[in-house]
Amino acid sequence: MAQLNPADILSVRGHGSMKNYRLRRRFSLLGVLALGALLVSACSGVTGNTSWPGLAASDTTAYLSFAQNVFAVDLKSGKELWRFPPKAQTGVTFYADPVPTANGQILVGGYNKILYELDASSGKPIWQSSLASDLYVSPVLDTAEGIFAPTADGNVFDLNPQDGTLLWKFSAQHGVWAQPVSDGSAIFVTSLDHHVYALSAASGKLIWSKDLGTALAGGATLAGNTLMVGTMDDRLVALDKGTGQVLWTAKAGGWVWGPPAVDNGTAFFGDLGGTLHAVAVSDGHELWEIQPDGAIHGTPAVGQGVLYIGTKAGTVYAVSEKDGSILWQQTAGGNLYGHTLLVGDMVLVTSYGGQTPLYAFSAKNGSQLWSFLPAK
């Protein structure tokens, strides 16, 4: 029997000459290579259930939520004091900011839908609450009225500080990703369902709600009677805390995620378009704006007339509160999405995708004091 040539085998109808066959084979090869390149590029960029590290600090210790643990880090040395859980557990991860409480404990919620109270000196769990049906994205609010725990399932739980039992709950239409704020008698909650809610701290009863027409992923800041909220449609909106009526709106150059920091009657906030704004709390008029090297996601830290912010490009800036002039800038690396903290004369920033998750800089000149990389 005669040997078959490749052109006959691969041709659908067997009508291709050897020349046509070679031409088609070249085109097929190019096509497969182009397809391969497209598929390889498809493999990048899918983010799993991760986020940027969460951070809080007392006078002596930084608390870092990062991947499978919560870490306590000595502020002087940058060394680890303890971690929770002592051994990483599958499915247990932490990204919400931990919250040091008035009675010396740490409250932190996990992506495993559990809220923990930990002993601040040892990291040992005191109680845990499993009421949530979705992630703990944001820090809880610890007040004399109770612990207000917002969750991605849209609920805000008021928990008994002694044992974490439920006192009341309020349900929004979508997730609550931001820490509520309190004026003592009411708490103010921002939700992805576009609403700001004012609730009675004692009973959870709705006092008022305001639809701002777009997702409210970040929290609010309360300055006197003015409640300021950043929106996804590039605004900072000021509401009357008693009625929820809009007092003024300040236009930004991108999504305003982090709530503003307030000092001396001025609100300071960044946007994802990369602009840092200073506006008057009284009427929202712009005092100054500057453009650092990237998107600003977190809330600035404020102290002694200086603002400290981190950018998505990985740079930490110290900026004069008065006129926005840059006093120093320092590269940390990665994306600085988290809030910046000022503890004494130390600036703390967390980094997503950087070499280490936590950096400490001198507030005076920006020199790096230490960085923290958890031991394996």
Add this chain to the structure above:
Amino acid sequence: MWDAIILNPMMNALLFLYSLLGQNFAISIFVFTLLIRLITYPLTYQQQKGMKALQTLQQSKDWQEMQKKYAKDREKLAQEQMKLYQKAGVNPIGGCLPTLVQFPILIGLYQAILRELAQTPLQLLDFSSHVYSFFPQADALIPINSHFLWMNLAQPERLFLPFLPQLGIPILAILVVISTYISQRMMTPPSTGDQAAAMTGMMNIYMPLLLGYFSLTFASGLSIYYFTSNLLGIAQFAAMGKVDWRRVIGLAPTPAKARK
């Protein structure tokens, strides 16, 4: 390259459907899968036509006789098979190219659904960065409302019945397993060799189980996509001609078994 050519258009099209369809993401996934199936229909048709021709050829008398005649001479058998393919105008690898071309589209669809069900702040930032700046009223649409019937589309699905409050029934995972099994049985050609038959048999078991496992553990929005895609595939194949339902449900013997 991937984002510009495949992912961004798909994510924006899916978001557009979501805005048109009453902000119901489950229905948007269904309609979007249907549209993708319609767009890729010429490729699927070509692939399924080739597969059907292969099935017919492998069930023919000539093919069966050739298998018996050259059972001990594999090289000769391969040569004769090629001749028979050529004579019948069937390309044994003809179904592969349309599948390859569809592959990036399916990956894109999968990624678009997963990314739009953003569960964490980082995922929401990522989602918003893919939305075209000229998309009308995108700010009012994001984040996606992931609730549909009893499901949260961003989480694995379980149905809790009032009389069984502790036992969540994975309805979607069960539907995905059944529909994948039927789809696999329907679309894989009957194998002619013992080894090939064993391979096909294993695929018919493992693929439904694998997708069932994904449905149990990943966002249920993806399960809706798997189920819809399976249903449309089955309907498309059935519409092309006679489906051997006896073979699909395992009542008719495969050619390999029949020869024994």
